[in-house]
């Protein structure tokens with residue numbers, strides 16, 4: 743029997759050994775609840791994540807990490823120059839959909855060369871994407887940002903999707919660049935969002951309830967009803 747979540751996240755179906763968690767289910771280390779990862783600390787757990795990403799980069803495959811439950815703070819910078827990511831030639835797409843970032847999630851200045859998905863991801867603590875470069879489509883649909891999210895200076899070169907993304911604390915998009923379409927629809931900015939000096943190369947769609955936020959005054963910003971988008 744594979745991990746109890748392998749039916750949903752097939753990539754883990756061959757991961758061994760399995761861990762019997764306090765809820766009675768058997769999980770792979772990636773999907774085991776926080777604090778029940780066979781004694782692995784956050785650093786050791788992150789090392790496993792980095793190994794998977796490095797392997798995918800070497801094999802030009804997608805790094806599928808969907809549903810991963812992080813043990814603590816996660817900083818992409820810690821991947822280091824030896825194991826990657828090769829910031830000059832990064833090339834694998836990364837799937838963090840349904841992931842739970844239990845600690846701070848630090849993706850500052852990371853260059854995502856290929857598609858990256860944070861669909862339905864839950865950021866329990868701070869999410870730092872400042873200065874990150876998204877060379878391909880970035881998906882944050884249905885993501886939940888429980889604490890501050892920092893996208894200052896982020897560069898979205900392709901479409902950016904924030905459909906039904908919920909920002910429960912301050913969202914900072916100052917000086918971000920959206921070269922293609924960006925969609926902030928159906929979600930919510932609960933305590934304010936700042937888009938001062940953000941640049942829009944194409945259409946930016948904000949649902950009407952977002953009307954109160956500072957979108958930087960660009961003529962490309964449109965307020966749309968949800969049904970339009």
Ligand SMILES: [Zn+2]
Nearest residue numbers: 745754770773
């Ligand atoms: Zn699993």
